[in-house]
Amino acid sequence: MTGNSPNHAQRRPQVIIICDNTDELTGVIEIVETHTDAYRTVFHWEETAELIVETNPPIILMAKNDVAGSIEIYTELSKQGLLNYPHKNILLCENKESGIAFKCCMKDIFSDYFVHKPMYENYRFRMILHNALNQVSGSNKSAQLQEAHFGKIDDKLRVLIDDLAQYRTKTEDNFAQTRDEIAKQQGHNDVQKQMLEQLREQHINPLMAQLEHQLTSSVELLKSQLKDKQVSLAELSALLTEKRVPRSVSAAQMHPAKEETTTPPKPVSAAQPAKPEAPKKMRILVVEDNEIYREMLLKILREEDHITEYATTGLEAVKLLKKKKFDMVFMDLFMPELDGYNTTKNIRTFKHCKTLPIIALSTNRNKELIRKWASLGLMGYITKPSTKLAILKAIDKVQGSYNTAH
Numbered sequence: 174m175t176g177n178s179p180n181h182a183q184r185r186p187q188v189i190i191i192c193d194n195t196d197e198l199t200g201v202i203e204i205v206e207t208h209t210d211a212y213r214t215v216f217h218w219e220e221t222a223e224l225i226v227e228t229n230p231p232i233i234l235m236a237k238n239d240v241a242g243s244i245e246i247y248t249e250l251s252k253q254g255l256l257n258y259p260h261k262n263i264l265l266c267e268n269k270e271s272g273i274a275f276k277c278c279m280k281d282i283f284s285d286y287f288v289h290k291p292m293y294e295n296y297r298f299r300m301i302l303h304n305a306l307n308q309v310s311g312s313n314k315s316a317q318l319q320e321a322h323f324g325k326i327d328d329k330l331r332v333l334i335d336d337l338a339q340y341r342t343k344t345e346d347n348f349a350q351t352r353d354e355i356a357k358q359q360g361h362n363d364v365q366k367q368m369l370e371q372l373r374e375q376h377i378n379p380l381m382a383q384l385e386h387q388l389t390s391s392v393e394l395l396k397s398q399l400k401d402k403q404v405s406l407a408e409l410s411a412l413l414t415e416k417r418v419p420r421s422v423s424a425a426q427m428h429p430a431k432e433e434t435t436t437p438p439k440p441v442s443a444a445q446p447a448k449p450e451a452p453k454k455m456r457i458l459v460v461e462d463n464e465i466y467r468e469m470l471l472k473i474l475r476e477e478d479h480i481t482e483y484a485t486t487g488l489e490a491v492k493l494l495k496k497k498k499f500d501m502v503f504m505d506l507f508m509p510e511l512d513g514y515n516t517t518k519n520i521r522t523f524k525h526c527k528t529l530p531i532i533a534l535s536t537n538r539n540k541e542l543i544r545k546w547a548s549l550g551l552m553g554y555i556t557k558p559s560t561k562l563a564i565l566k567a568i569d570k571v572q573g574s575y576n577t578a579h
Contacts, residue, residue, distance in 0.1 A: 185228045187306065188212040191221055191246060192236040201236065201265065201289050201298070208302050218246070222255055229258045231309035232302075235283070236265040240273045244282070261305040265289045268512060291507070291542050351381065453572055455500040459483040460490040460516065461534065462508045466557065470503060473564055487511025487519075494520045499529065501571045503555075503564075506535035506546070514542075517549045530571045534559065 187209045192198060195214055205212050213230075215221045224230070235243035243264055250256050264286040266274040274286035284305065287298045457474055461467040462485050474481045482499075484490035488510040490502075506513040513533060520526040530552035533543070543554060552574070553567050 186211050186213040186224070186230050187309070188232045188234060188302075189221075189224060189228075189230040190214040190234040190236055191243070192216060193238045193242070197290055198236060198265075200295065201234070204295060204298055204302065205234075208299070208306060218249075221246070222250065222253070225250065225255045229260070231260050232305050233260055233262045234265055235262060236289070240264065240266050240270045240277070244277070247282075259309070261285075261309060263287065263301060263305065291512075453500075454478050454480065455568065455572070456480045456498070457482075457568075458490065458493065458499045458502045460485075460487065460502060460504040460508070460513070462486060462505060470564065473561055474568075477565070477568070479568075485509075487513065487516035490516050491519045494526055494529075495523060498525050501530040501532065501552070501568070503532045503534055503567075506533060506542075514546045514549070517546065517551075521549055530574065532567045532571075 188205055188211070190198065190202070190205070190212065192214060193216065195202065198214075202212075202214070213224060215224055225233075233247075235247055237243040237246060243266075247256075247262065261284045264274050264277060264283040266286060266288060267290040268288050271286070271288050274283070274288075277283050278286050285301050287301055289298070454477075457479050459467055459470050459474070459481060461470065461483065467483055467485070471481050471483060482493065482497075484493050486509045490504070491511065494502075504513045504516065508516070511519070513535070517531060520529070528550070531550070533546060533551050533554040534557055535543075535554075536557045547554070552571055555563050555567060
C-alpha cells in the first residue's frame with residue numbers, strides 16, 4: 174500500500190509505517206497524509222528491508238499488532254545493519270501497552286510513542302510527527318501547517334499563541350546576541366584575558382544556558398497549556414451558550430413555546446388534570462478528568478438539585494462505587510489510570526452496580542469502540558462537547574427507567 178499521490182511510488186518516502194495490517198491505522202494514516210504524501214506502509218520483512226536499504230526513510234513508525242512485535246522487527250533491522258543512518262523511530266501501541274512503550278522510550282529504544290488503539294489525543298500525534306519531520310529536514314515548517322491541523326481556535330487565543338511564539342523567537346535571538354557580545358569582550362592584558370575566559374567558561378556561559386533553558390521551557394509549557402485550553406474552551410462554550418434551555422426537560426415539555434395562532438383559546442375545563450410529580454432527585458457520580466468540563470457538568474446537575482460527587486480517574490471511580498450507591502453515572506471514556514471501558518467492566522462486578530445506569534461521555538466517534546463499551550451496559554452516549562439539553566435528556570431517560578421499573 175502507498176500514499177494517495179500518483180507519483181508517490183517514485184518518491185523517496187519521508188515516513189514508512191511498518192505494520193501487520195492497516196485496518197486499525199486509518200486515523201494514523203489520515204494524520205500522516207496531512208503532513209506529507211511521501212509515505213509508505215509495509216507489511217512483510219522482505220519489502221521492509223528492501224525499502225529501508227533503497228530509501229533510508231528518515232521517520233519510521235513501528236505499528237505492529239503488539240509492542241513485542243515492533244521491538245522484534247526493529248531489533249532485527251538494527252542487527253543486520255540496515256538502520257545505520259540518522260532517523261526517528263516512533264512506536265505506536267494500544268492503551269494497555271502504553272507503560273511498556275513509555276519504558277522503551279526512556280531506554281532510548283524509540284524516539285517517542287503514541288497510543289493509537291483507541292485513537293485519541295490525535296493533536297499529540299500531529300505534534301510528534303511535525304517535530305520529527307522538522308528535525309529530519311533541518312528546517313522549521315510550522316508556517317506550512319493548515320488550520321485543519323488544529324480545529325477551531327478562538328481568535329483571541331490564536332493571537333495569544335502567535336504572540337507567545339514570536340516572544341520565544343525574539344528571546345532566543347536576544348540570548349544569542351548577548352552571547353556574541355560577551356564573547357567579544359577582551360581584556361587589556363593577558364591576565365585580564367585569562368580571567369575573562371575563565372569567568373565566561375565557569376560562570377557566565379553556564380548561567381546563560383540555564384536561564385535560556387528555563388525561559389524557553391516555561392514558554393513551551395505555557396504554549397502547550399494554551400493549546401490544550403482551546404479544547405476546554407470549546408466544551409465550556411457549548412454549555413454556556415444554552416441560555417434558553419429550561420431547568421429540566423420535563424419543564425420544557427410542560428411549558429412548550431407558544432405559537433402564533435388566530436384560533437381563540439379553548440375555555441379551561443373545571444376538571445384540571447393532576448400535576449405531574451416533581452422529578453426524582455438523583456444521586457449522581459461524574460467521572461471526568463477534564464476540570465472545566467467536569468465543573469460545568471456538576472453545575473448543571475446541582476442546579477437541578479441533584480446530589481453529586483465526582484472522580485477524576487477511573488480507578489478513583491471504582492473505589493468510590495465499591496463503597497457507595499448512586500442512581501446514575503456520567504463517565505468519560507479516556508482517563509488516567511483506567512479508561513471508561515475498563516472502569517465499567519470493573520464496577521459491573523459489584524452486586525449493587527450490575528444495572529447501574531451509565532451515560533458515556535467522549536469526543537471519540539469510533540463506532541466499534543463505543544459498541545464494545547456498550548456491550549457492558551450503557552444507558553446512553555453523549556458526544557463531547559455536549560449540550561445542557563443533552564445532559565438533561567439523559568437524566569430524564571434514567572428517571573423514566575426508574576419509573577418503569579418501580
